[in-house]
Amino acid sequence: MLLDLKKPLKAGETVRLTFTFVDTAQKKIAATIDVPVRPFGK
Numbered sequence: 001m002l003l004d005l006k007k008p009l010k011a012g013e014t015v016r017l018t019f020t021f022v023d024t025a026q027k028k029i030a031a032t033i034d035v036p037v038r039p040f041g042k
Contacts, residue, residue, distance in 0.1 A: 013037045 002015075009015065018032045 009037045011037055011039045 002009075014034050014036055016032060016034050018030055021029045021031070023029070
């Protein structure tokens with residue numbers, strides 16, 4: 001779920017998401033992906 005969006009998403013747009021993971025040694029790893037927006041339910 002995406003929260004606090006600045007504007008509504010439209011089908012066909014691409015959204016860039018960045019995930020940050022922290023391992024047990026407190027080392028941070030970031031992974032960025034571009035995700036296409038699809039109509040809800042499809």
